[in-house]
Every structure is written in C-alpha cells, then in structure tokens.
Amino acid sequence: MLKVMIIGCGGIAPAHIEGYLHAGEDATIVCLADQNLQRAKDLMERYGLTEARAIEDYHDGLADADVVSVCTPPGLHRDAAVAALEHGCHVLLEKPMAPSLAECDEIIAAAERHGKLLSVVVQSRFITGIRNVLDMVRGGAYGKNLYARVHSVWYRGESYYDLGWRGRWEVEGGGCTQNHSIHHIDLLLWAKGMPASIRAMMTNLNHHNSEEEDFSSSVLRYPDGSVAELTSSLISHGEAQTLIFQMERAGLRIPFQAFASKPRDNGFPEPDEATVAEATADFESRPKLALENHDGQVQNFLRAVQGKEALLATAQDGRNCIELITGVYASSITGQEVVFPIGKDSEYYTGAWRAKAPHFFEKSKDVAAFSDTTITSFKNKF
Ligand SMILES: NC(=O)c1ccc[n+]([C@@H]2O[C@H](COP(=O)([O-])OP(=O)(O)OC[C@H]3O[C@@H](n4cnc5c(N)ncnc54)[C@H](O)[C@@H]3O)[C@@H](O)[C@H]2O)c1
Incomplete structure (x- = not known):
C-alpha cells in the first residue's frame, strides 16, 4: 500500500486528493500538510479522510510517506520537492516545476540521487480530445507539421492578483506565460519538441495589481525549419483556447476540427473533403481515456511508481516548459532572439533576471486567502 502525503491544501489540492481516491491503485492518503493547519483539516473532513493526519510543517510527515504531491505556490516547489525526494518519496509536483532552470535542475538532481520518480503536472495530456489530436500530429499520417498556432487565452479578473503570492516576479515567478499558458506550452512541446530559438x-x-505580464506573444523557429506562434493572455473573454497544427496534408485543431485544401491548377484552393473525412474518422476511432485530467495523471504516476507502466509526464518535460518560458521572458526583456538551450552560464539560468524584469504595475493589495477557494478550468471544453 502506497502512503500518500499532500503538501499545500489550497485550490488545486482537491484535484490531487480526488485523483488518489479515483485512481483505483493501492494508495491511501495518510497526511495533509499546510502552514494554515485549518485548510488541511477542512480537506480531511470534506473527503472523509479519517485515517489521515493534518500537520502544519510538512517535514514532520515525510518519514511516513511513499508518495508526495506538492501543491504549494511555485516559489516553494523546489524546497518541498527536494525535501520529499531526500526522504525517499516519489514526487508529483504541480506546475510550474519551479520558477528557474537552476531550481528545476536541483530537483532533478535530487530525484536522480535518490532513485525516485518525479512527475510534473500537465493534466491536459490526459484529456481524450487533446491526446488524440496530438497523436495524429505526431503520428506522421498527415505529413510534417509546418506551422503551429497556440492561442493560450484565459480570463482572470482584476482581483485574481490580490492573492498574496500572485503578481510579484520574485514570489510567483511570472504571469500568464508561466502559470497559465504552461499547459498549452507543454502540449506544443509534446507535439514538436524544443524549438531552436524564440522571439517574444x-x-x-x-491587471493593475500585478507587476507581471498578462499577455505575451512569441514566434518560435524549429530545427526542421517549421515555425510556431504562441499567444498567452489573461484578458480573453470566453477563453477560446485553440491549438492548430498546419500539417502538409491537413490542418488539425484542438478542440478537434480538421481542415483540408487542395490546389487547383492555378494554385488557388478548393476543399479537400476526402482528407477532412479521413481525419475526422481517424479522430473518432481513437480510444477514450477512462480517467482524465488530474485523475488520469495521478493514476499514471501511481502505476509508474509500481512499475506497471511508463511515466507519461517526466521531470524533463517539466523542465522543457520552464526553458521555453524563460526564453519568452529573456527575449521580451532584451528585445533579442533567444537561442536554446539556455546554458548554465546565462544570466537567465537562475531567477536573478527577475530583478531586471519590468514592473508593469506595482502591487498594492494582498489578501492571504480568498474565502472562495474553488477554481474553474477549461477541462470540459475538449
Ligand atoms: N494544474 C492546474 O491546473 C493548476 C491549477 C491551479 C493551481 N495550480 C498550481 O498549484 C500550485 C498551488 O496553487 P493553488 O491555486 O492551490 O494555491 P493556493 O494559494 O490556493 O494554495 C497553496 C497552499 O499552500 C499552502 N502553503 C504555502 N506555503 C506552504 C508551506 N511552506 N508548507 C505547507 N503549505 C504551504 C498555503 O497555505 C495554501 O493553502 C501552484 O503551483 C499553481 O500554479 C495548478
């Protein structure tokens, strides 16, 4: 029986708890830790976790755990993840992996030193409609991907940044590119790998109570000559998030839609209905995931810990997201194209660059916690 501990009992913790409860694997939640003890107690009560204990300092629970979910704010990910790995626990770490590449590497080194599994949350990989389009893009049947367009467009109201740990470069680490678009950035990276360079x-x-960006726009160049455009926004009503992969034979969109054109003699397009029908039938014939979102990722993580299947979202995947996001910030600040990989000798390898980041606004309002901790997400849109 795997003993599970949750560190950080705020907005995202219920998704982890439900994941462990739904996974159908041999796992039991033994400990909930939060510096605000009442939050841990509230979740214990809400989920009827009578066998678990609530604690304030997560260090006091690590010796009893086999598996730890880290659900603290981003700036605390490194300390909690490294401590858990050093106690011999496997770690499921919330996104973003950590606000700097140096911290990501410290976490990865701890996992390697102690021979433990480390997975970073990317629950969108576990949504049927997303997984199946990405498999079509990666599978090669539609030719090479020439151009991808990612619209990671979200909506958060002004008060979103009133929460104490949000809205400051040094504490949160970044705005919508790091904390929201990361979901779609991971999907882009999963489909196309790391780009060669970025301009942003x-x-x-x-968002007048945040130092950080609520919008970024980037153009990515790939080693194979293809390109991608990435738009990250927190001001987009309706959150019409889309990823479009223009392949040689067809355009494949998430949420699913297929487009296909064929040229007339003079090069002008006419609809290619046969290819649209082929892609639509292909998409519809693909399997539906039994567990989706956090439920799916927690199940994969637990099975990987038990050696039953491969880990679908690795620590390197989490690090790649941070490297691309660091590229967005570095290019935006310097006005220059940034070439990957970002080396350890770069001033953007550690988080020190944040001291130079523009303050779009000064943060003047902080609340320790909202009375309503529920979060809404795009999970049902695919
Ligand atoms: N995957 C997703 O879709 C998703 C959605 C929301 C948040 N997140 C991520 O989850 C993480 C947490 O976000 P949230 O919205 O739940 O934040 P939150 O502020 O609601 O909760 C964080 C909790 O951590 C606790 N905490 C802080 N420092 C601690 C410490 N040293 N020891 C123990 N507990 C501590 C706080 O008291 C709080 O209860 C962030 O990294 C965020 O980016 C992921």
Missing part, C-alpha cells in the same frame, strides 16, 4: 514580447493589458 510581453505587456500587462488590464
């Missing part, structure tokens, strides 16, 4: 700009359009 960022600004803050309408």
Whole structure:
C-alpha cells in the first residue's frame, strides 16, 4: 500500500486528493500538510479522510510517506520537492516545476540521487480530445507539421492578483506565460519538441495589481525549419483556447476540427473533403481515456511508481516548459532572439533576471486567502 502525503491544501489540492481516491491503485492518503493547519483539516473532513493526519510543517510527515504531491505556490516547489525526494518519496509536483532552470535542475538532481520518480503536472495530456489530436500530429499520417498556432487565452479578473503570492516576479515567478499558458506550452512541446530559438514580447493589458505580464506573444523557429506562434493572455473573454497544427496534408485543431485544401491548377484552393473525412474518422476511432485530467495523471504516476507502466509526464518535460518560458521572458526583456538551450552560464539560468524584469504595475493589495477557494478550468471544453 502506497502512503500518500499532500503538501499545500489550497485550490488545486482537491484535484490531487480526488485523483488518489479515483485512481483505483493501492494508495491511501495518510497526511495533509499546510502552514494554515485549518485548510488541511477542512480537506480531511470534506473527503472523509479519517485515517489521515493534518500537520502544519510538512517535514514532520515525510518519514511516513511513499508518495508526495506538492501543491504549494511555485516559489516553494523546489524546497518541498527536494525535501520529499531526500526522504525517499516519489514526487508529483504541480506546475510550474519551479520558477528557474537552476531550481528545476536541483530537483532533478535530487530525484536522480535518490532513485525516485518525479512527475510534473500537465493534466491536459490526459484529456481524450487533446491526446488524440496530438497523436495524429505526431503520428506522421498527415505529413510534417509546418506551422503551429497556440492561442493560450484565459480570463482572470482584476482581483485574481490580490492573492498574496500572485503578481510579484520574485514570489510567483511570472504571469500568464508561466502559470497559465504552461499547459498549452507543454502540449506544443509534446507535439514538436524544443524549438531552436524564440522571439517574444510581453505587456500587462488590464491587471493593475500585478507587476507581471498578462499577455505575451512569441514566434518560435524549429530545427526542421517549421515555425510556431504562441499567444498567452489573461484578458480573453470566453477563453477560446485553440491549438492548430498546419500539417502538409491537413490542418488539425484542438478542440478537434480538421481542415483540408487542395490546389487547383492555378494554385488557388478548393476543399479537400476526402482528407477532412479521413481525419475526422481517424479522430473518432481513437480510444477514450477512462480517467482524465488530474485523475488520469495521478493514476499514471501511481502505476509508474509500481512499475506497471511508463511515466507519461517526466521531470524533463517539466523542465522543457520552464526553458521555453524563460526564453519568452529573456527575449521580451532584451528585445533579442533567444537561442536554446539556455546554458548554465546565462544570466537567465537562475531567477536573478527577475530583478531586471519590468514592473508593469506595482502591487498594492494582498489578501492571504480568498474565502472562495474553488477554481474553474477549461477541462470540459475538449
Ligand atoms: N494544474 C492546474 O491546473 C493548476 C491549477 C491551479 C493551481 N495550480 C498550481 O498549484 C500550485 C498551488 O496553487 P493553488 O491555486 O492551490 O494555491 P493556493 O494559494 O490556493 O494554495 C497553496 C497552499 O499552500 C499552502 N502553503 C504555502 N506555503 C506552504 C508551506 N511552506 N508548507 C505547507 N503549505 C504551504 C498555503 O497555505 C495554501 O493553502 C501552484 O503551483 C499553481 O500554479 C495548478
């Protein structure tokens, strides 16, 4: 029986608890830790976790755990993950892996030193409609991907940044590119791998209580000559998030839609209905995941810990997201194209660059916690 501990009992913790409860694997939640003890107690009560204990200092629970979910704010990910790995626990770490590449490497080194599994949350990989389109993109039947367009467009109201740990570069680590678009960035990386270089700009359009960006736009070049565009936004009503992969034979979109054109003699397009029908039938014939979102990722993580299947979301995947996001920030700040990989000798390898980041606004309001901790997400849109 795997003994599970949750560190950080705020907004995202219920998704982890439900994941462990739904996974159907041999795992039991033995400990909930939060510096605000009442939060841990509230979740114990809400989920009827009568066998678990609630603690304030997570260090006091590590000796009894085999598996730890880290659900603290990003700036605390490194300390909690490294401590858990050093106690011999396997770690499921919330996104973003950590606000700097140096911290990511410290966490990866701890996992390697202690021979433990480390997975970073990317629950979108575990949504049927997303997984199946990405498998179509990666499978090669539609030719090479020439151009991808990622619209990671979210909506958060002004008060979102009133929460104490949000809205400051040094504490949160970044705005919508790091904390929201990361879901779609991971999907882009899963489909196309790391780009060779990136050129980006960022600004803050309408969040006056945040130093950080609420909008960024980037163009990515790939070693095979293909390109991608990435838009990250927190001001987008309706959150019409889309990823479009223009392949040689067809356009494949998430949420699923297939497009296909064929040229007439003069090069002008006419619809290629046969290819649209082929891609649609292909998509519809693909399997439906039994467990989705966090439930799916927690199950994969537990099975990987038990040696039953491969880990689908690795620590390197988490690090790649941070490297690409660091590229967005570095290019936006310097006005220059950034070439990957970002070396350890770069000033952007550690988080020190944040001291130079523009403050779009000064943060003047902080609340320790909202009375409503529920979060809404895009999980049902695919
Ligand atoms: N995967 C997703 O879709 C998703 C969605 C929301 C948040 N997140 C991520 O989850 C993490 C937490 O976000 P949240 O929205 O739950 O934040 P939150 O502020 O609601 O909760 C964080 C909790 O951690 C606790 N905490 C802080 N320091 C601690 C410490 N040293 N020891 C123990 N507990 C501590 C706080 O008291 C709080 O209860 C962030 O990394 C965020 O980016 C992921």
